[in-house]
Amino acid sequence: MPEFEPQIVAFCCNWCTYAAADLAGTSRVQYPSNVFIARVMCSAMVSPEYVLRAFENGADGVIVSGCKYTDCHYVDGPVKCDAMYAKLKRLVHVLGLEDERLRREMIATSEGTVFARIVEESVNQLKKLGPSPFKAKTEAVA
Amino acid sequence: MNLEDIIQETNTHYCLECGKCTSVCPVAKYDPSFSPRRMIENALLGFEDELTFNQKLFSCLTCYTCSLRCPSDVDFPVFIQKARGIAQNNGQHGICAHAGQLQSLARLMASPEIKQSRLEWLKGIDGSALYRISDTSDVLFWVGCAPYFEPIFEDIEFSALDITKASLKILNLLGIEPKLLPNEKCCGHDALWTGDIVTFKKLAEYNAAQIKEAGIKKIVFSCPEGYRTFKLDYPNYVDLGCEVQHISEFLAEKIEKDGLKFKEIEKKVTYQDPCRLGRHLGVYDAPRKVLESIPGIELVEMPYIKEESICCGTSAWTNCDSCSNMIRMQRLSEAKATGAETLITSCPKCQTHFRCAMVDKGDLKRSMPEIEVMDLVSLVANAMGD
């Protein structure tokens, strides 16, 4: 049986983390292909619903990543994102999901390597954790 | 299930097109484009798409005001429920309030493998148990969505868990140590009423299995929606084999039989009949009995009560639109007009919606009447001392 390949959805803000991911590519930094980036304009745009939906669709992990506090294109997007994330974290906890499956990151435009490192990290963690309990459901649907 | 069967099942073909339904419908009152009669007409004429692709299909509150008046006994709410099933298959699911989180949560809970940690609130910060519960008890208390509501509704200062805790406090004081299901799943009420039968079935099955396994004889609910779902809907899908009861009925019984007494609370209150508990299940008197038996409580009724009572404006987290808001405004003004200081309800959803309506953050204020909203059990818990 082949090794379990986790699926990660990364919500990345257009101005910093998405650009960082681009930079990782441009500088040919290699990282696992298990991450799928959803481009949003600002991390504050990510409603808890989108994250829940990703899990529902079988994501083994989700990363919400945007600008650092001081370089937000919308001044205080990260602060708003934090507020949203705090609620989300509690929901996901009640659902009984392991903390490692949900990450909040702040990756600046220049940090291509950081982006790659974080993907690497989460993939390894998730491989240890195994598939998300919600996979079962989605497979059942199929 | 196709439209034809739905029509059969809900007596729709008996419809006289008298329009009474529309004329008493709280939604139609504020949204002229919404008409139960026309929806039924469309169904009878076989215009399935007009019915199921119409966003308004999800505006119905399924509050049973129309059905109770219908001369031909058409079960309009169930008609809507099933029609939504068809709509779902066409990818229609109305406008989801709170971005659809609550629907997602239901679907997520329907997954077999999850192990929720939904009971952490049972322990105090020091880890000590705050309530006495027993794994061996054959009485089950139904916690419901409360643990999930906690983060979602903190911004309107509503804690559904307070209701759960109050209920447990009451049960304990009456010497009952109920069982709680550590992996209890959503009862599926909202899934069912938005037409997501797939999810509903799964949830019903998982819950029934757990309850059987635990050898439960009786389930007590603080939430009328769970109560209704277990009492009227589960039997159509699963075999539960146990008694179910709403806590207001349970309390009424205790007062009747065991002469339960409360300590005095000076308060002028009015009472909101939740549609599920009231029109759906005909429980009007129990909660009133409880209120009247608390010394010092003065119950002043609103003009429209019991069968005629007006709904909190939204059900199943869909189409919470401007007309929902107007329905709330009407109901809150009625409550305010009674001169009561508190609006008592026995449904967490009523409370969510009324509280939300009173949260006004714009610079241009809405003229929303303000009144304290409280669940029956919270009041009772206070009346049973500490």
Added chain:
Amino acid sequence: MEEVKIGVYVCWCGLNIAGTLDSVEVAKYAGTLPHVVISRDYKYVCSDPGQDLIKKDIKELGINRVVVASCSPRMHELTFRKTCQDGGLNPYLYVQANIREQCSWPHATDRKLATEKAKALVRAAVSRVYYADPLETKNVPVNPNVLIVGAGIAGIQAALDIADGEKKVYLVERSPSVGGHMIQLDRTFPTLDCAECIQTPKMTDVGHHPYIELMTLSEVEDVTGFLGNFKAKVRQKPRYIDIDLCNSCGECAKVCPVEVPDEFEMGLHMRKAAYLPLPQAVPAAFAIDKKGTSPCRIACPAGVNPQGYVALISQGKFKEALEVVRRTMPFAGVLGRVCTHPCELDCERRVFDEAIAIRALKRFVADYELRVGREKVTPIEKTKDEKVAIIGSGPAGLSCAYDLVREGYAVTVFEALPQAGGLLRYGIPEYRLPTEIVDNDISYVQELGVEIKTSTLVKDLGDIFEQGYKAIFLAFGAEASQKMGIPGEDTSGVIYALDFLKLVNSETKPTLVDRRVAVIGGGNAAVDAARASWRLGAKEVTIVYRRSQAEMPAIRTEIEEAEEEGIKFHFLAAPAKILSKDNELSAIECIKMELGEADVSGRRRPSPVKGSEFTINVDNVIIAIGQTVNKEALPKELAYTGWGTLEVNPVSLQTNIDGVFAGGDVVSGPADVVTAVAAGKEAAISIDRYISGVSLTEERQTTPKKVEQVSKEGVKSKARASTPILNLKERKGSFTEVEQVFDEKTAIEEAKRCLNCGVCSECLECVRVCDQKAINHNMGDDLVEVEIGSIILATGYDQFDPSVIPQYGYKKYDNVLTGLEFERITCAGGPTAGKIQLKDGREPESVAIVHCVGSRDKNYHEYCSRVCCMYGLKYAHLIKEFTKAEVYEFYIDMRCFGEAYEEFYKRCSEEGVNFIRGKVATVTDQTTSEEEQGKLVVVAEDTLLGKMIRVPADMVILCAALEARSDASDVASLFTIGQRADRFFLETHPKLAPVNTPTDGVFIAGCCVGPRDVPDTVAQASAAASKALSLISKGMVTTLATVAHVDETICHGCGRCEEICIFHAPTIISNNGTVVSNINEALCKGCGACAVVCPTGAISVRHFTKQELDSLIDGLLEVQHA
């Protein structure tokens, strides 16, 4: 809705993509996805032929959605949107799948995985584009005016660039002159040309430029609107000197009595309250510095201006000082003696040491006039036809007359008694208030033209009106003595205080030789009566008071002096009856009292102790338990309060009769003189308003702005001067004044103690000397609204305050200076006229220059301040050039980037400057060796030698960091722009958008963005200017299409969106009855925060709707479903 036909174009990007993943297979796969009608792969989709493919398919296959799988949308999204547009498709019906930067490049090792992922990305794009909606952008015209905030070199440069382009500039500067920090600099490195010489021309240009509207002393208070169409509210604070009239002759500053540290000279010397902000000030006009109204003036019931006359006394201008007093009221002499001086209680100096002796100083100037004689007073001409009658010539009546006569009214004062003055003359014994003083003050009022008719009792107000008086002011006072109502009160030998004091003040004084006198009561009248009795020879005087000493209403000092004079006090005792033996008064029987609860007056109410009666043997009893209004003496028709005083409107003082006003004791009941004066002045205002037909009450109370905080920096503690007192022997049997007057020297010394709380003292000397008539002390704030299309912020920096690093001894040692202070010292126009010298005037023999003070230091500021190394070198060079001093530069790294900087560094090292690599640990005066004697010692490690060194220096210059303005955050939130952790303003991109901010149309330049030297600042200013100009020349701005949108049928108008949006895009509006949110698309940036908090789902961001994002997520993960 029309059938959705999607076209997918998978790019090879040469081998960039096709090299590591199978573009062909991806394209094939895409072809199988729902609604995809055509799917192609192509070498370079971005090439013209590539783009033509798309356009062709749009035309021929009628595809109405396009997906390109290629590089990052950040690279080519706009390219392909344009392609769609050219092909006749709305540009927003396009989605790009990033299979290069985010697939082929980072997953180059596993072709299969990369291909699979690419499929997923394409699939997601396809499922998303299905829900894409066509969007439109709008064009909004740009207002060509520009607002520039801050007129330092950055603001000046930007303003000139734009104005030279013949576009209107509003240049707003907080201080009274443009120039900023640069004009404080002496020379600029490395060229050493003097800052003045290069900046002054620019400053004058700004002053005269037809396209620049300069607003000094101004701050932006509010900004609304959006890119191209802003509105700003600018508050212009008064300069009190008309810029156009002022010819900078400087006379105002010469006569100004107030001195404060000069900000421009870094406090190295003083300037006047009327001052020229800097020698090359633009606008070239003086300004008057007012921090607010001084507490003493606010405390004075009559509103006298103590700071004003005290300041003038400190300059020896006694005559002028007296004028300042008389500007408000005529009783300098009287109140200089008997005032209860609330001003001294509130004197700011009290929090430091002791209050200024304000009352005594007032008396000093009054007596000064008596000594040197009064200059001829020219009566005020009657400019008004109306006559006013005043009844009663006490302090209230005369103050009212005084103000009205100066308003130009004919005023007649009617006095029942033979002489004017009321209680001043008859109620206060001469050892406190000599008659000549009363006469002198009253005579001044008369000389101004007030007619006083003595010995004329007014019985009927009707007569007065018939005599043609338009209004009447009643100031009868409260002259009826209160009776005790005890047995024996009518015995001869019993007298009431007022009657007694009247006798005492008359030519024929009574005698009390060898008599025992009891005075009943605790007020000033009681103490006066007692002390007068003592002076008239009484052998024993006892004050009997029913409360304890603490409750005595009499003035403290009076009680103390009475005690000195041997007056006995019998507290907690009340007379029960007055006994007489063979109808000669023999004794009073008293009963002991005890204090109970506090009464309305806040004093504890006494109650008799049963059976505690006792007697005191006396020959005379003086009853001084208070006065009341004598109703008999007053006209009938008046209304009274429960207290038996006249009833008047509390604001206008009008009685129940129209045109009849009343004030003073007759209204308030017995009170002190200054309160009566205040009432008189208030009545004068009413009467003037009444006669000229203005409302008596509206907009009357003008509450002066109290000065907020008063700097006590450098104030040395100094005891309050006490007035000389007559000794007991001299007092006995004599009525000469007990308290004596200051001599001139003491008066001046005492006046110098004043802290000048309000800075400008409003002595108005400047107004007197200004022949341009340019000065107007009544100027108020102006609120100007300007409409502009763009904004440039150039608000500059603050210098780091080194005193927070105690080891460096700044403000502790005289010769430890900051950079800016040294700039002033070397400057030819500076406090030392350019001579480099120590505080004591000596030339330094060795100078240490300490780098990185507050910079490159985690404890203060982590960043490098970028200019210190270079100005440090500049100082070294100048010191070398003008003195023989040794110079030591303590540096960590020398940062001499930039044109000719490194060369300058070399030059200085060749000049023999000592460079020591090491951060200074301490600057101390603790010397350890002979050579260190009398010098400061700079302790550091020479890290190159690796040994500790101690360098003796006469002068230490601290290269203090440049830090963000203390109020930077207020500015940031006002203009909704971001700040870095170090609080400097945040640019949109440090390299590619260095002058842009998140708020379109707001640009930043200069040190408000971070430390910069002059060249960089100027360059950045021009950059900002060009940004503004390009906006203007474009004339239009295109609004964002991907903005928030509200479905009004769903919205509740709960306002959560309005609350969370910092750009103020959503506002809750009432839309025919229903309350809903409304998005101002021009303000919306499309961040989507509002959509997240919207509980109903009414708000969505166009192009990022729930459907679009949901389908994107589904698409990404669908692999699992297969």
